[in-house]
Amino acid sequence: xxxxxxxxxxxxxxxxxxxxxxxxxxxxxxxxxxxxxxxxxxxxxxxxxxxxxxxxxxxxxxxxxxxxxxxxxxxxxxxxxxxxxxxxxxxxxxxxxxxxxxxxxxxxxxxxxxxxxxxxxxxxxxxxxxxxxxxxxxxxxxxxxxxxxxxxxxxxxxxxxxxxxxxxxxxxxxxxxxxxxxxxxxxxxxxxxxxxxxxxxxxxxxxxxxxxxxxxxxxxxxxxxxxxxxxxxxxxxxxxxxxxxxxxxxxxxxxxxxxxxxxx
Numbered sequence: 001x002x003x004x005x006x007x008x009x010x011x012x013x014x015x016x017x018x019x020x021x022x023x024x025x026x027x028x029x030x031x032x033x034x035x036x037x038x039x040x041x042x043x044x045x046x047x048x049x050x051x052x053x054x055x056x057x058x059x060x061x062x063x064x065x066x067x068x069x070x071x072x073x074x075x076x077x078x079x080x081x082x083x084x085x086x087x088x089x090x091x092x093x094x095x096x097x098x099x100x101x102x103x104x105x106x107x108x109x110x111x112x113x114x115x116x117x118x119x120x121x122x123x124x125x126x127x128x129x130x131x132x133x134x135x136x137x138x139x140x141x142x143x144x145x146x147x148x149x150x151x152x153x154x155x156x157x158x159x160x161x162x163x164x165x166x167x168x169x170x171x172x173x174x175x176x177x178x179x180x181x182x183x184x185x186x187x188x189x190x191x192x193x194x195x196x197x198x199x200x201x202x203x204x205x206x207x208x209x210x211x212x213x214x215x216x217x218x219x220x221x222x223x224x225x226x227x228x229x230x231x232x233x234x235x236x237x238x239x240x241x242x243x244x245x246x247x248x249x250x251x252x253x254x255x256x257x258x259x260x261x262x263x264x
Contacts, residue, residue: 023122026096046090056087069087070084086110108218117132117221136226151256158195159172159176160172187204196224197220197223200223206257212246230249254258
């Protein structure tokens with residue numbers, strides 16, 4: 001069944017409202033003492049992650065009981081459905097746990113295997129990034145586009161490091177060192193979803209990272225593509241939210257960034 005433009009807009013609007021509600025939970029909880037557990041050596045989850053995720057899933061299933069949910073903290077559902085919501089209730093948990101105000105809520109919507117729409121909400125700046133296929137990308141109500149920067153030495157890039165940075169063969173440290181020398185500057189803010197949305201809004205020119213998860217990128221990828229950007233794997237192959245690496249940029253810079261990262 002094909003989705004109408006009106007139906008897609010309604011789903012995107014619902015996702016935005018839900019992300020704002022979850023974001024308010026996060027904003028109110030910042031700088032309070034948290035109960036922190038660890039899924040790995042340096043991979044934390046707070047009680048606010050759980051509270052935000054429960055809120056989002058409750059809202060989704062109340063409105064769309066037949067939809068499936070893939071959620072970072074595992075409280076989603078594995079049932080088969082045309083629609084699947086891919087959510088990160090708190091992207092940037094390490095930042096959040098330390099009171100570092102760079103974090104967000106990310107909600108992507110997949111329809112029959114394709115990411116249809118995405119929203120990313122930054123509570124600290126009250127910035128809602130949102131997009132739906134074929135309808136453009138927006139920051140709050142303003143349309144956004146990627147930059148047109150062509151030269152790597154004039155480009156502001158962002159990246160990140162996986163929680164396995166201490167053990168992984170591809171730990172990104174070598175590429176980080178290389179790109180610091182080649183680009184104008186490289187930033188590492190600590191929330192891939194915001195990094196990608198800032199690229200879509202023209203605040204960054206390029207991004208790459210390893211070992212991200214579907215909930216980190218599902219929403220932001222459609223936002224970048226609707227803002228005129230390009231997303232692929234680091235070697236240029238097509239990207240899926242289940243890929244183990246990602247590279248994004250404005251379209252003209254993309255082959256330049258790929259060559260700098262891969263040497264090919």
